[in-house]
Each structure stands twice: as structure tokens, then as C-alpha cells.
Amino acid sequence: MERPLVFPSLLAxxxxxxADEAARVEGAADWLHFDVMDYAFVPNLTMGMPVLESLxxxxxxxxxxxxxxxxxxxxxxxxxxxxxxxxTFHAEASRAPLRTARTIRxxxxxxxxALNPATPIEPYVDLLPAxxxxxxxxxxxxxxxxxxxxxxxxxxxxxxxxIGDRAIWLQVDGGVTEDTIVRAAQAGADVFVAGSSVxxxxxxxxxxxxxxxxxxxxxAGAAGAAGPALTTRG
Ligand code: DX5
Ligand code: ZN
Numbered sequence: 195m196e197r198p199l200v201f202p203s204l205l206a207x208x209x210x211x212x213a214d215e216a217a218r219v220e221g222a223a224d225w226l227h228f229d230v231m232d233y234a235f236v237p238n239l240t241m242g243m244p245v246l247e248s249l250x251x252x253x254x255x256x257x258x259x260x261x262x263x264x265x266x267x268x269x270x271x272x273x274x275x276x277x278x279x280x281x282t283f284h285a286e287a288s289r290a291p292l293r294t295a296r297t298i299r300x301x302x303x304x305x306x307x308a309l310n311p312a313t314p315i316e317p318y319v320d321l322l323p324a325x326x327x328x329x330x331x332x333x334x335x336x337x338x339x340x341x342x343x344x345x346x347x348x349x350x351x352x353x354x355x356x357i358g359d360r361a362i363w364l365q366v367d368g369g370v371t372e373d374t375i376v377r378a379a380q381a382g383a384d385v386f387v388a389g390s391s392v393x394x395x396x397x398x399x400x401x402x403x404x405x406x407x408x409x410x411x412x413x414a415g416a417a418g419a420a421g422p423a424l425t426t427r428g
Contacts, residue, residue: 198409199224199385200402201258203367205240205338206389212245213252215393222399225256225279227367227387232263235287236336243272250277260308260367260387262335263287267294274301282306282329282365285313295324306365310335311346319356326362327385328353332378333368338389342369347381354382375405376412 202223207215216226228249231240250257256279261270266283267290273281274297281298285307288294295305306327307318311334322328330350333340346366353364366378367387375386388405395401 196384198379198406198413199363200392200405200409201225201227201365201385201387202392202398202402203227203229203338203387203389204393205229206393208393209241212249215398216249216253216255219392219398219402220253220255222402223255224385225258226253227389228257228259228278230259230261230263230273231336234264235284236262238336243276246273246278247276256280258282258306258387260306260329262308267291270294271297271301274298274303278303280304280306280327282308282327284308284310284335285318286310291318292321292324295321299324299326304363306363308335308367309349311343315349315353315356322356322360322362327365328357328362329365329367329387330383331368332366332370332374335368340369342371342374342378344377347377350378350381350383370405372404372408375409379409379412 202219229240231238233239258280259273259278261283264287266288270281270283281303298305304326307325308329310331332342332346363385364383365385366383370386370388371391392398392401
């Protein structure tokens with residue numbers, strides 16, 4: 195695969211010092227992952243538009259918004275208009291995923307489709323051209339610090355197959371460590387969100403490079419064995 199991308203999740207950062215936390219990963223993080231929760235789609239509440247607007251002014255790192263909210267068809271476009279680099283919403287919560295994806299793309303951001311562990315990719319395969327990112331959740335969303343669910347690995351492989359030659363990112367989120375990133379990379383993921391394993395480390399930038407190296411080694415060593423996971427994207 196191309197160079198694996200590592201997106202540290204700010205959910206595991208100090209919310210009172212977000213600009214400082216972003217600065218700690220500058221140069222190592224590819225993008226910043228920004229988790230939006232609404233006490234409805236998930237049993238937790240985090241950040242929203244006002245915080246995103248402030249953070250965009252405080253960092254030059256692109257921001258990847260992960261909306262764990264009800265009614266994303268109503269709220270997602272505003273995150274793209276504010277300047278997020280990508281806006282990912284959940285398939286389970288959207289009633290008009292194609293329209294929402296097109297609106298996000300028209301606003302200049304990458305639209306992303308997120309799937310909870312129990313949600314299959316198959317009903318969404320025909321929609322993939324409307325998206326630039328598929329997020330396979332490797333935990334039940336809502337909280338950081340949970341263990342990676344190996345049950346999601348077969349779906350990661352099927353999403354990789356469905357993506358084929360398209361330049362769509364296959365992102366995983368939840369329980370990503372130097373151990374689990376190996377299995378996710380071998381299954382075909384190429385964008386890795388990591389919260390606790392980055393901001394819980396003494397040096398978050400070093401932790402990011404460790405994750406990236408583990409993902410690269412995982413796929414380089416398996417040449418010819420992991421099938422679609424190793425297909426170079428066009
Ligand atoms: C949880 C969030 C994740 C979270 C992952 O629902 O979507 O982005 O930060 O945290 P870790 O990496 O600790 O599992
Ligand atoms: Zn997330």
C-alpha cells in the first residue's frame with residue numbers, strides 16, 4: 195500500500211488544551227481526528243461546530259470529522275462548509291446518504307461513510323463512488339480506550355475488495371495499537387485513527403511513527419499473501 199496514514203484522535207487529548215495537543219503531533223500526524231457525539235446516537239457528548247471553528251484557526255493540520263450523531267443529513271454539511279478536510283457520518287443514522295455525501299463534496303470536503311461493527315458494507319457498495327472514505331468501526335462507538343474487535347476484520351477485507359482501484363480511504367477507528375494495527379493493515383485498511391495509544395503515550399509524535407512503521411512492516415512482509423490488501427491504489 196501507499197504510506198499508511200495515521201490520524202490521532204483528539205478524544206484522548208486534553209480538551210482544555212486542544213491547540214497545544216495539536217501542536218504536539220504536528221509533523222507526525224497526517225490529519226487530526228475530531229469526534230462529534232450528541233448523547234443520542236452514542237451515550238457520550240463531546241465537541242461540535244464552535245470547537246471545530248476555533249481549532250481550524252489554531253492548527254494547520256487538516257481535520258477529519260467523525261460525526262456520531264443523529265440526523266447527520268441535517269448537520270454534516272456545516273462541518274464541510276466550516277473547513278473540515280473530511281466529514282464522515284454513520285450509515286445507521288442517515289436517511290439520505292447520497293445526498294449528504296454530495297453536499298459535503300460540493301462544499302470541498304471528503305465525504306466519509308462510517309459503519310458500526312454490526313453494519314455490513316454490502317447494502318452500500320453501489321454508493322461508494324459518492325464517498326472518498328469508508329470508516330469501519332473496530333469498536334462500538336462512544337468511548338476511547340476500548341479493545342479492538344477482531345470480528346470486524348472480515349468486513350475490512352470485504353470493503354477493500356469493494357473499493358477496488360478507487361482512491362477511497364479505508365479507515366479504521368477504535369482500539370488501534372502497534373499490535374492491532376498489523377491485523378487491520380493486513381486486512382486492507384490504510385488510514386488509522388488512534389486515540390489512547392497516541393495521546394496516552396509519553397511522546398505522541400513518537401507513538402504515531404511507531405504505529406506507521408508497524409502498519410508498513412505488516413503489509414510489506416505479507417507481499418502476495420494478503421490479496422486485495424496489497425493492491426496499490428491508483
Ligand atoms: C470512539 C471514537 C474514536 C476514539 C478511539 O467512538 O470514534 O475515535 O477516539 O479511541 P481509541 O483509539 O482509544 O480506541
Ligand atoms: Zn472516531
